[in-house]
Amino acid sequence: MKITGVTVDVTSEPKAHPVQDAIQLLDRNGVTRVRIDTDDGVSGESATYFGRVESSPAVMAKIVTDQLAPAIMGEDPTVIRGIRRKLQVLTDYQGTAGLSSYGISAIDQALWDLLGKSLDVPVWKLLGAQRTAIPAYAMVGWLELDVAGLERVCAQAMEQGFHGVKMKVGGGPLTEDVQRIKAVRNVIGPDAPLMVDANQAFEYGEALRRGRVYEEFDCRWFEEPLPAGDTDGHVRLAEKLDIPIATGENRYGQAAFRDLIARGGVGVVQPDLRRAGGLTDCLEIGLMAAGFGVPYASHGGGAHIHVLAALPNTIYVESGLLPKGVQLVDGCYPLPTEPGLSSWDG
Ligand SMILES: [Mg+2]
Numbered sequence: 242m243k244i245t246g247v248t249v250d251v252t253s254e255p256k257a258h259p260v261q262d263a264i265q266l267l268d269r270n271g272v273t274r275v276r277i278d279t280d281d282g283v284s285g286e287s288a289t290y291f292g293r294v295e296s297s298p299a300v301m302a303k304i305v306t307d308q309l310a311p312a313i314m315g316e317d318p319t320v321i322r323g324i325r326r327k328l329q330v331l332t333d334y335q336g337t338a339g340l341s342s343y344g345i346s347a348i349d350q351a352l353w354d355l356l357g358k359s360l361d362v363p364v365w366k367l368l369g370a371q372r373t374a375i376p377a378y379a380m381v382g383w384l385e386l387d388v389a390g391l392e393r394v395c396a397q398a399m400e401q402g403f404h405g406v407k408m409k410v411g412g413g414p415l416t417e418d419v420q421r422i423k424a425v426r427n428v429i430g431p432d433a434p435l436m437v438d439a440n441q442a443f444e445y446g447e448a449l450r451r452g453r454v455y456e457e458f459d460c461r462w463f464e465e466p467l468p469a470g471d472t473d474g475h476v477r478l479a480e481k482l483d484i485p486i487a488t489g490e491n492r493y494g495q496a497a498f499r500d501l502i503a504r505g506g507v508g509v510v511q512p513d514l515r516r517a518g519g520l521t522d523c524l525e526i527g528l529m530a531a532g533f534g535v536p537y538a539s540h541g542g543g544a545h546i547h548v549l550a551a552l553p554n555t556i557y558v559e560s561g562l563l564p565k566g567v568q569l570v571d572g573c574y575p576l577p578t579e580p581g582l583s584s585w586d587g
Contacts, residue, residue: 242359244318246278247310247348251298253291261385263411263442267292273301275347277355279318285355285581287347287544289515297340304344308332313348319359321352325521338493342518349519350544350582357581364544365576368524368551374573375549375558377542378434382408388424395428398562402569405434405461407559411442415451422458431459438464441491445474452482462487462509470497475506485509489526490540494518498526502533509556513540520548527552544582546574 252272259268271291278284291297312331313324325345332341357364379398382391395406408425410418418437425435437460443451448466455463462485467474469491479486485508492498493516501507510530512523523545527537531554538557539545549555558574577583 242279242281242318244277244313244316245280247305247313248276249302249305250274251302253295253298260383262409262440263384264440265293269293269295271298273298273347275305275351277318277348277351279355281359283355283359285351285358287350287354289343289347301340301343304340305347309344309348318352318355321349321356321521324352325349342493343515346515346519349521350514353520354581361580363577363580364582365547365550368547370550371553372550374570374575375546375555376404376572377558377560377569377574378405378407378436379403379562380407380559381562382406382425384409384412388421391421392424392428395425399429399433401563402572404572405429405436407436407438409440410437411439415454418451419454426458434461436461436464439466441465441468443467445478448478449481452478452484456482456484460484464488472501472504472506475501476504479506479508487511487538491516495522495526498529502530502535507535509536509538511538511540514545520544523548524551527554530554546576547582550576
């Protein structure tokens with residue numbers, strides 16, 4: 242089987258209901274879709290999401306079309322790690338991190354989709370699954386919601402059967418965080434997991450001060466307390482706090498996780514498919530974390546669910562409120578049964 246074509250399609254529209262975290266307003270629904278065709282007639286697809294900057298999907302599409310696609314034409318699409326290596330070497334000079342990584346990831350996901358479809362099995366079966374359903378929590382506590390709105394959406398998530406909820410913090414003073422955390426705790430009860438996410442908003446001293454307060458509310462983890470690349474800061478914070486530090490969604494490539502994990506700077510590792518480099522890199526990062534006894538919780542869901550099914554250290558998939566027609570079973574997402582990724586649009 243040989244790759245005979247790569248098609249890229251772009252959409253970028255304003256979001257009907259923009260959401261706010263501590264550092265940014267996410268007000269776009271941008272998507273770059275990649276399809277890889279073969280001489281066997283089997284195709285694989287991926288969809289890459291952008292929450293900000295109108296032009297980002299088109300800029301990524303340019304990288305895929307002009308740089309990555311020509312390099313993989315004629316290749317055997319089942320040699321997924323070989324293609325990854327080729328594209329990493331190709332983009333090294335301009336920087337493999339950033340939009341190059343988004344492009345490599347999009348191709349990686351499309352290749353896994355293609356492999357599953359060519360063998361007529363869901364990708365999670367190819368990876369050697371450890372489980373057939375993934376415990377889910379709902380990221381619903383955005384900062385544009387007032388306290389009443391926050392309470393409403395958290396109640397809705399618990400009614401939908403999620404194990405727990407995550408809320409944004411760090412948009413205002415600590416007193417505001419405390420008021421909002423108390424409100425959510427009151428809605429979800431004392432035992433449901435409650436995670437807090439600062440989206441890199443704090444410097445070290447403030448992260449330590451707030452982390453000590455979040456601990457008092459028995460928060461399950463403290464996500465992105467510091468700028469993502471500050472490995473030393475994460476290590477020092479993890480030593481001082483009892484609450485696990487969660488991070489990883491803004492780190493690019495597997496090498497960016499090695500020291501962080503080995504030095505104990507992360508208590509829950511959270512790679513993002515687009516930035517880490519696709520299913521292949523997320524799987525390998527997850528296994529590296531497993532070797533150090535660090536749990537894995539994906540940033541987002543969608544195609545990531547196949548990796549979550551395979552890893553021994555998976556604890557949660559991240560989700561928004563459930564769309565119509567989707568139901569949790571005992572608080573877990575069932576795995577897709579269609580060949581390939583099938584959740585590639587999720
Ligand atoms: Mg986050």
